[in-house]
Amino acid sequence: MSDTSSFDYLLELSRRCHVGINALPSARDQVVMSWSGVGFLLGEHYCVAAMDDIAEVLTEPASTRLPGVKPWVRGVANVRGRLLPLIDLT
Incomplete structure (x- = not known):
């Protein structure tokens, strides 16, 4: 990645998804608008893992x-x- 952090990348990805959601058909009510994850620091790198991928901390x-x-x-x-x-x- 460039100078942006992983968190900034996720924010931009979320923004782009929300912009495109208005073009979806009437199944919009079925769209889940939440995501859970764990952020952590690995050396000097900020990382994020989905809660589905985490067994235990x-x-x-x-x-x-x-x-x-x-x-x-x-x-x-x-x-x-x-x-x-x-x-x-x-």
Whole structure:
């Protein structure tokens, strides 16, 4: 993308959708006018994910370092009995 942020892009997309909605047929009453999502910062990038794509939001769990792995691998964490890798994306 250019100099605009992800949020500005979503605002522009919403504006363009609302402008074009008047040209739709009488099924306009069936159009859902809401969207839910989660905004987050990944390094220096602002990101947005749809709520349908989010299973769970956690604080960073306690982790165990692994020997001999790349520096961007933070380790592994036990979350409700499941062993999950922790990766540093920054």
